[in-house]
Amino acid sequence: MIYTYLGPAGTFTEAALLQVPGARDAQRVPAANVNAALELVRTGKADAAMVPIENSVEGGVSATLDAIATGEALQIRAEALVSITFVLAVRQEIDSLEQIRSISTHGHAWAQCRGWAEANIPDAEFIPASSTAAGALALLDSETNHDAAICSPLVAEERGLKILREGIEDHEGAVTRFVLVSRPGAIPAPTGVDKSTVILPLAEDRPGALMEILEQFAVRGVNLSRIESRPTGAGLGKYFFSVDVDGHLAQERVADALAGLHRVCPDLRFLGSYPAAEGLSSSVDAHNSDSAFSAAHAWVTGLKEHLEH
Numbered sequence: 444m445i446y447t448y449l450g451p452a453g454t455f456t457e458a459a460l461l462q463v464p465g466a467r468d469a470q471r472v473p474a475a476n477v478n479a480a481l482e483l484v485r486t487g488k489a490d491a492a493m494v495p496i497e498n499s500v501e502g503g504v505s506a507t508l509d510a511i512a513t514g515e516a517l518q519i520r521a522e523a524l525v526s527i528t529f530v531l532a533v534r535q536e537i538d539s540l541e542q543i544r545s546i547s548t549h550g551h552a553w554a555q556c557r558g559w560a561e562a563n564i565p566d567a568e569f570i571p572a573s574s575t576a577a578g579a580l581a582l583l584d585s586e587t588n589h590d591a592a593i594c595s596p597l598v599a600e601e602r603g604l605k606i607l608r609e610g611i612e613d614h615e616g617a618v619t620r621f622v623l624v625s626r627p628g629a630i631p632a633p634t635g636v637d638k639s640t641v642i643l644p645l646a647e648d649r650p651g652a653l654m655e656i657l658e659q660f661a662v663r664g665v666n667l668s669r670i671e672s673r674p675t676g677a678g679l680g681k682y683f684f685s686v687d688v689d690g691h692l693a694q695e696r697v698a699d700a701l702a703g704l705h706r707v708c709p710d711l712r713f714l715g716s717y718p719a720a721e722g723l724s725s726s727v728d729a730h731n732s733d734s735a736f737s738a739a740h741a742w743v744t745g746l747k748e749h750l751e752h
């Protein structure tokens with residue numbers, strides 16, 4: 444198995460990948476960005492890619508949401524959660540916040556530390572990096588001219604970087620969610636605590652179109668844990684929805700909701716069912732249980748036996 448991930452080594456994405464059983468001893472290929480990682484999978488150079496998809500402070504990771512919603516089909520096989528805390532790493536010669544003129548990190552890390560930066564280094568210029576680890580490792584390079592980087596405590600420690608401040612995130616307890624993506628293949632069997640992801644392009648721009656989608660879930664008691672609208676790129680007002688539902692394709696209420704969605708949104712894309720990283724509320728009303736769906740289907744089939752031919 445060859446894994447790829449948003450690199451270089453030391454990113455939060457690598458920490459997520461290391462949670463996958465067997466990944467620690469497998470070949471791990473760092474990619475420069477999310478698209479590059481997914482391209483390695485699409486072209487068969489890697490079997491699976493770990494990429495960030497959502498965080499509890501900033502919301503969806505647009506680059507990932509868009510890249511898996513379009514182009515050659517991909518499948519989500521697993522998810523992983525990583526608790527995020529940030530440190531401020533600096534060049535050796537920097538001893539105080541006042542000396543920092545420029546600071547580099549990944550856009551999502553910057554968004555999660557913006558309040559701290561505005562209060563403590565208001566005049567420092569932000570230089571976007573392809574990942575937190577890339578911004579941090581550049582501090583070791585004499586050609587680089589930023590003074591500081593925001594990164595994980597782990598990469599700073601492992602690479603012997605000078606740490607000026609710890610815990611500089613604006614929201615304590617932030618969590619980022621990552622997904623492991625492969626080429627389409629077998630769908631992991633249900634574990635009892637699963638999620639499914641589906642991409643829903645709105646077929647037409649008309650009143651009630653979103654309601655029609657949502658009611659497919661609501662009437663079958665299927666809970667949504669994330670819903671995001673993203674522009675298709677085809678013009679203002681053209682959107683698709685990226686949705687995570689609690690449940691697995693193998694559950695009747697989820698399969699039935701997907702069938703309903705296919706009628707109102709024929710171009711939908713099913714991105715997979717996979718084990719949830721942490722427990723979901725599993726209470727399901729009796730009328731939405733698998734047995735209620737089976738009994739209902741059996742009843743209609745029985746009625747149809749009396750149809751005149």
Ligand SMILES: O=C(O)C(=O)Cc1ccccc1
Pocket residue numbers: 449453454455456457495498527549551552573574575576619
């Ligand atoms: O840059 C990284 O280390 C990443 O893995 C992306 C990221 C950045 C900020 C918060 C969570 C994930």
